[in-house]
Amino acid sequence: MRWWQIRKRDADLERELRSDLELEEEEQRESGLSPQEARYAARRAFGNPTLIRERTRETWGWASLERLWQDLRYALRQLRGTPAFTVTAVLILALGIGAVTAVFSLIDAALLKMLPVKNPEQLVQFKNISPTFPINDAFSYPALGTMSQQSQVLAGVLGFRKLYNIDFEVDGQSGLAQGQLVSGTYFSVLGVKAIRGRTILPADESVAGPNPVAVIGYDYWRSRFGLDPGIVGKKILLNNAPFTIVGVTEPEFYGVQPGAKIDVSVPLTTMVLVNPGFAAAGTQYDVLKAPMRNWLYVMGRLQPGVSREKATASLQPVFTELKREAVASLAGEPVDSPALRQAVLDGRLQLDPASQGLATLREQFSKPLWVLMAVVALLLLITCANVANLQLARANAREREIAVRLAIGAGKFRLMRQLITESVLLGVIGGALGVALAYWGSGSLLALMAQGRSPVSLRVHPDLTVLAFALAVSLLTALVFGTIPAWRSTDVNPSHALAQNARSSTSPRQRHGLGKALVVLQVAVSLVLVVGAGLLTRSLSNLREYYPGFNRDNVLLFHVDPPIIGTKDVVPLYQQLLSRLREIPGVRSASLSVHEPLSTNVSDSSVKVQGPSARKGEDLAPVDIEPIGPDYFATMETPVVRGREFQVGDRAGAPEVAVVNQSMARHFFGDADPIGRFVSIPAYRGDTNWMQIVGEVRDVKVHDLRESPTLMLYVPMWQAPEGGATFEVRTAIDPANVQTGVLGAVKSIESRLPIYSVKSLDDQLDDSLVEERLVGSLSSTFGMLALLLTCIGLYGLMAYTVNRRTGEIGIRMALGAQRSRIARMILRETFVLVLCGLVIGVPAALLASRLIAAQLFGLKPGDPLTFLAACAVMAAVTITASYIPAHRAASVDPMRALRSE
Amino acid sequence: MSSMGKQAQQRMAVLQGTLDMLILRTLLYGPAHGHQIGKHIQRTTNDFLQMQHGSLYPALHRLERRGWVISKWETAPDRNREFKYYRLTKEGRKQLTVEESQWKRMAEAVARVMWPATPSTEES
Known part of the structure; x- marks a missing residue:
């Protein structure tokens, strides 16, 4: 039944009752009564x-809905009637719910959301777990091929590798892009389609052909090509190698790594074109042939009905066989050793669920985001307490109204429902x-988040999950802040409330107690x-x-990659x-290294030491290798x-150092x-040449500031040249001022050379702290908000107390109390409340700080200085907030106060 | 006020099972409007059953919802005005026999408990 039908039925019922009533009346008249009688x-x-009408309507079965509609309309009128209250409550709620929703939407996008592909829950990521090496x-490429044939448990297998910072040249314009090399099965196994042209197919992988293909991402199509409809068939250069664009992927697809950006995908076999040095084609280290070269991420799609455990068990023997082949290929290699062979053979295959893609972003941000979630949840609790307090004060003002309604027969639960409806309405508007x-x-x-060292590109839009979450939070909030005040305010004895002056009726102490408890909370x-x-x-x-x-100050960093040109x-x-x-x-010195300081990239290798090393087997310990230029440490x-x-003399041909x-x-x-x-790094350089150690330097932080010391071996760049390098330029003045000169100098020597990642070392350090900054700045913002809300709550309560006690204060003054005494009385009350709050809060904070111990640096969870400062700030701020009510109490005019009683 | 409401509710609860049956039985004579139905039940029981309008109209609407009666606005033969007339449907007639036999069994059962001394020929 629709509402207009209800309305029609209502009119019909009224007519029926009226006609029958009139008939009754007529009959009474006919029996001889006067019209009046x-x-x-x-x-x-x-x-x-x-x-009768109400009862009859109930039989229609729509009464409850209709009553809800009534309640809603009434609630709207009530809220409109007290705009100051409504606006305050809605704003406070919007803050609380908004904060929770914002953090949740990030958690949803970064941690919870499934990959936008077909049946993501069937996807698994391959991992090699070994007791010797880190996960x-x-x-290797041969391993990918072997795994692809295991069709009894796997419906499909794909492999890929990221290509950071490649040169994407179109129509003579070069540009920086993020790419990936993918197996021919990549798109079909994921179930990702092209919106223009086609995706990469298995046939594209088989030959690196004279004209290899590339597929670009939707965002790149938009930003670089302006959604050019003639995109398919366009010729481009990737790191100077010619490719043809054959398609554009769907807009939702961003690769299998949440937060990473994929501008262009090319077949795995084109590694030889985009990075020939890495591909090592024709040597025994050929990436497409060597069983020991592990360079691909591998994901699989399980056959329907096959569990991960079953698939792992079934693939384990295949994996072990692959390990044997790999070990066999070690023969004659300089790195070969029984220990290494055993370590490789110890590896076990593990399949991890990959419905959300690779875990990189999850690992980086899950801890900080959950900490933030806890913070905003607490903030929401304060919000609830605050609005509940407002509701209580308002309920006191409405005491007479409620008493009257109870007196003329309103049911208590009906009234409570009415009050809760008001709260829900507030909650939903605030939400x-x-x-x-x-x-x-x-x-x-x-x-x-995107300011970190690796680019984060997440899409956050209020989708259904987030909206449903916000609605649920709003309703929950409304119930929390609405139920207790509703219960309290309908717990009124009407005759008592109506007989007495509204100001001093019904258990004020008890109701007051609730308000105080909320402030303490x-x-x-x-x-x-x-x-x-x-x-x-x-x-x-x-x-x-x-x-x-x-020294982090006054260093300019930039990266170049000459092999690209x-x-x-x-x-x-x-x-x-x-x-x-x-x-x-302005430049004092300059040097270079393969990796930038605090780089997220690692090149580690095992090291051999001539003569006795510290312990047996210790030469398997991974050591970070860093090729650097002359004067690196001075710079x-x-x-x-x-x-x-x-020094400059440590060049090729000179003794290796x-x-x-x-x-x-x-x-x-x-x-x-x-x-x-003497040491050698055969696994890294492919030769067993001994290098003589000529120096020992202080430990530095290599990847991030929290890491425990890394074993580092520095080699001269001139003796072990690599492709790209990061330049470190020490300046006498602010590096920003020499930046133009430095970049101009590079261009003057090689104008085609693209320059990446220009930033100061100071900024690089800051970027490495992106999680800490995210949590730090947000938690202090939210802490400040919490403080503000608490002040508002305390101010409201005290102002209300003073208002209610005007009469009492008047009497005290009339009996000779000093104004300062009155103010002190109010302040003392505040102080007791704040003290109670602190007594509860300190142990709670101690407990909470233990939970974030891992996030702390350079101080203990129970750091006394922080606790003392926080307590002092809380006390100072809250007591300041109650100064105005105290002042108002002190300026009560006893004559007027008593007259108004 | 609230105490009055409670009383009415109790009475209605007692009547509920039988009121539907009484209304259906009344309509067996032919179409009637609410007032007539109420008056008829009251009169035939010699005012023993005080008709509560508060239960009569909800009962009528409930019966209509279940499809046992249908209603129509018609002019009364003796008054020059329209009244809402209820008439029994086929389902309503069936329902009446069902309720009648249920009521009979109920009344007999109650009687056996209340006056066990009374010899009953049906016992065997």
């Missing part, structure tokens, strides 16, 4: 027509505003948030102050660049502990002097 008699016989998720706020807020949160929870914010911001500043082993021998170019850079005014201002650093850091020296040589000893 007849009407009364008819009414008496008939009973209450409104009640390895890379596999709607909160979603808008969240949408705006999550955009800026994403911008903050707010103070306690705020303290937890303020302490948390304090600990996290202090950790962040500790991290920023921390000495990482080099076809330069084969990079050393002369680099030498030329370095000497040109040193001539620029970075890293202390050289022993010996010397590399190396520098170790303190950790490596201690690891391999104990307390002995490492200078003059």
Whole structure:
């Protein structure tokens, strides 16, 4: 039945009752009563027509809905009647719900959302678990081929590898793009389609052909090509190799790594074109043939009905066979050793669920995001307490109204429902505003997350999950802040309430007690948030102050990749660049390294040491290898502990040398002097040449500031040239001021050379702290909000108390109480409340701070200074908030107060 | 007011099972409007059953919802006005026999408990 039908039925019922009532009246008149008497008699016989109508309507089965509609309309009128209350409550709710929704939408996008592909729950990621090596998720090309044939448990297998920073040249314009190499099965196994042209097919993989194909992402099609409809068939150059675009992928698809950006995909077999050095085609290290070269991420789609356990069990023997082949291929290699063979054979296959894609982003942000979720949940609790307090104060003002309604027969539960409907309405309005706020807020949160060292590109839009979450939170919130006040305010004895002056009726002490308890709760929870914010911001500043082993100030970094433009021998170019850079005014020194300081990339390798090493088997320990230029440590201002650093003379042809850091020296040589000893890195360089250690330097932080010391082996760039390099330029002034000069110098030597990642070392450090900054800045914002809300709550309560007690204060004054005494009385009450809150809050904060211990740096969870400061801030701020009510209490005019009683 | 409401509810609960049957039985004589039905039940029981309008109209609407009666606005023969007339449907007639036999069994059962001394020929 629709509402207009209800309306028609209603009119019909009314007509029926009226006609029957009139008949009754007529009959009474016919029996000889006067018209007046007849009407009364008819009414008496008939009973209450409104009640009859209500009862009859109930049989239609729509009464509850109709009542809800009534309640809603009434609630709207009530809320419109008190705009100040409504606006305050809605704003507070919008803040609370908005914060929770914003953080949730990030969690949803970064951690929960499934890949936008066909049946993502069937996807698994292959991993190699070994007791010797850290978890390895890379596999060789032959292994991919073998796994692809296991069709009894796997419906399909795909492999891929990211191609960072490639040169994407179209119509003579070069540009930087993020790419990936994919197997021919990649798109078909995932079930991703092209919206233009086609995707990459297995046939594209079989031959690297004269004209290889490429598929671009939708976003790149838009940003680079302006959605050009003639995109299919376009010729492009990737790292100077010709490709033809054959299609564009669906807009939703971003690859299998949430947060990563894929501009272009090409077949795996084109590695030889885009990175010939890595491909090593024609040698025994050919990426497409060598069983020991693990370079591919591998994912599979399980056959329907096959569990991960069953698939793993079925694939394990195949995997072991692959390991044997790999070990066999080691024969004659310089790295070959029984220990290494055993370590490789110890590897076991593990299939991880991959419905959400690769875990990189999840691993990076899951901890910080859950911490933030806890923070906003606490903030929401404060919000609830705050609005409940407002509701209570309002309920007191409505006491007479409620007493009257109870007196004329309203049911208690009906009234409660009415009050809760008001709360729900408030909650939903606040929630709607909160979603808008969240949408705006999550955009800026994403911008903050994207500042990290690896690009994060997430799409966050208010989809159904997020909206449903916001609605659920709004309703829950409304129930929490609405039920208790509703229960309390309908718990009124009407005759009592109506007989007495409304100001002093019905158990004020009890109701007051609830308001106080709510304020105490707010103070306690705020303290937890303020302490948390304090600990996290202090950790962040500790991290920023921390000495990482080099001087972070006044260093400009930039990255170049000469092989992209076809330069084969990079050393002369680099030498030329370095000497040109040193001539620029303001530059004090310059050097270069393969990886930037605090890089997320690693090249580690096992090391062999001539003579006795510290312990047996220790030569399997992975050591980070870093090729660097001359004067690197002087430029970075890293202390050289022993010996010397590399000089211009350490070039190809000169005796091969190396520098170790303190950790490596201690690891391999104990307390002995490492200078003059010999090491080799066959797995890294492919030769067994011995390098003499000429220096030992202080440990520096290599990947991030929290890491434990890494074993580092530095080799001269001129003796082990690689492709790209990061230049470090030490300046005498702010590096921003020499940036133009530095980039101009590079262009003047090689104008075609693209320059990437230009930033100061200081910014690089900051970027490495993106999680800490995210959590730190948000937790302090939320802590501040919590403090503000608590102040509002406390102010409201005290103002209300003073208002209610005007009469009492008047009497006190009339009896001779000093104004300052009155003010002190109010302040003392506030102080007791705040103290109660702190007494509860301190242990709670201690507990909470233990949970974030892993996020802290340079201080303990129960850091006394932070706790003291937080308590002091809480006390100071809250007591300031109650100053106005105290002042107002002190300025009560006793005459007027008493007269109004 | 609230106490009055409770009383009415109790009475209605007692009547509920039988009221439907009484209305259906009344309509067996032919179409009638609410007032007539109420008056008829009251008169035939010699005012023993006080008709509560508060239960009569909900009962009529409930019966209509279940399809046992249908209603139509018609002019009364003795008054020059329209009344809402209810008439029995085929399902209503069936329902009446069902309820009648149920009521009979119920009444007998109650009687056996209340006056066990009375010899009953049906017992065997």
